[in-house]
Amino acid sequence: MVGLQPPEVPPTAAVKFVSAGLAGCIADLCTFPLDTAKVRLQIQGEVRIPRTISSVEYRGVLGTLSTMVRTEGARSLYSGLAAGLQRQMSFASIRIGLYDSVKQLYTPKGTENTGMATRLLAGCTTGAVAVACAQPTDVVKVRFQASGALSDSARRYSGTVDAYRTIAREEGIRGLWRGTLPNIARNAIINCGELVTYDLLKNALLRAQLMTDNVPCHFVAAFGAGFCATVVASPVDVVKTRYMNASPGQYRNALSCLLALLMQDGPAGLYKGFVPSFLRLGSWNVVMFVSYEQLQRAMVLARPA
Numbered sequence: 001m002v003g004l005q006p007p008e009v010p011p012t013a014a015v016k017f018v019s020a021g022l023a024g025c026i027a028d029l030c031t032f033p034l035d036t037a038k039v040r041l042q043i044q045g046e047v048r049i050p051r052t053i054s055s056v057e058y059r060g061v062l063g064t065l066s067t068m069v070r071t072e073g074a075r076s077l078y079s080g081l082a083a084g085l086q087r088q089m090s091f092a093s094i095r096i097g098l099y100d101s102v103k104q105l106y107t108p109k110g111t112e113n114t115g116m117a118t119r120l121l122a123g124c125t126t127g128a129v130a131v132a133c134a135q136p137t138d139v140v141k142v143r144f145q146a147s148g149a150l151s152d153s154a155r156r157y158s159g160t161v162d163a164y165r166t167i168a169r170e171e172g173i174r175g176l177w178r179g180t181l182p183n184i185a186r187n188a189i190i191n192c193g194e195l196v197t198y199d200l201l202k203n204a205l206l207r208a209q210l211m212t213d214n215v216p217c218h219f220v221a222a223f224g225a226g227f228c229a230t231v232v233a234s235p236v237d238v239v240k241t242r243y244m245n246a247s248p249g250q251y252r253n254a255l256s257c258l259l260a261l262l263m264q265d266g267p268a269g270l271y272k273g274f275v276p277s278f279l280r281l282g283s284w285n286v287v288m289f290v291s292y293e294q295l296q297r298a299m300v301l302a303r304p305a
Helices: 013-043 060-072 074-078 081-095 099-106 116-146 160-171 180-207 215-245 254-265 267-271 274-302
Strands: none
Touching: 013 060, 013 074, 013 081, 013 099, 013 116, 013 215, 013 274, 060 074, 060 274, 081 116, 081 160, 081 180, 099 116, 116 160, 116 180, 116 215, 180 215, 180 254, 180 274, 215 254, 215 267, 215 274, 254 267
C-alpha cells in the first residue's frame, strides 16, 4: 500500500481546484531547470531584428544545464520561477482542477461512461480558459528564462513586477497577452494529451485490475500522459516560445513566426528542444499528478466530519 488511500467521499470542485494549483507549483519547483533548458534550446539560433551573429552555445539538455551553471551561476536555472509559480496557481488550478467538473457538465444526463469526444472537449475548454487567465505570467516567465544569458545591463527587466509594468508600458496591455493564440492551441493540445491520456490510462489500469488506485498507478498513467503530450505539442510550443520572447516588430503574428522558423531551420526546427521538453513534461506530469492525487486525499481527510 503506497500513499493515502482513495477517500469514501469524493473531493469537491474546490478541493480539486486548490490541489491542482499546489501540485502544479510542486511540479514546477522540481522541474524548472529542465523547462529553462528547453526554452534556451528552442530560441537558439533565432534570427533577430536587428540581425546578430551568434555562435551555438547549448548542446543537449545536460550541456545546456552545465553551460548555464558555468557561465551564469546555479541561480540562472530558476530564472523566472516567481512568474512560473504565479502561473501555476492560476493556470493549473483551472485547466486541471476544473477538468472533472467540465467533463461532467458536458456529459449527457443518464450516461454511465464518458466518451472520448466529451473528454477532449473538456480538456480543450479548461486549457483555453486557463491560458486566457494566466497568459501574462507565461510571457514574463519565458522572457526571464530566455534573457538569463545577457549581462545585467542588457537585461530587459529587473524583477517580475517590473516586467509586468514594463511590458504593459512599452507594448501595451496586448503585450502581456502576446502569443495567446499559439498558447491556446498548445495548451488545448497539451491538456488533451495530458488529462485525457491520464484519465484513460488510469481507468484502463484499474478496470483491468493491473494496479490499484494508488501512487504506482498514478506514476505509470502520468508518464504516458507526459510522453503523449510532448509528441503532439512540441511544434506549437516552439512557435509559442519564440513568439512570446520576440522583440516588438520581429514577427507580424504567430504565423509569420512559424514561417520564419521553417525557412531557417526546416521542419526539424519544430522539434527543437524535444528531449528537454519530454524530460520536463514527463517528469512534471509524474510529480504533478502524484502530488495532485495525494493532496486531494489529504484535504478530504483533513476536512471536519
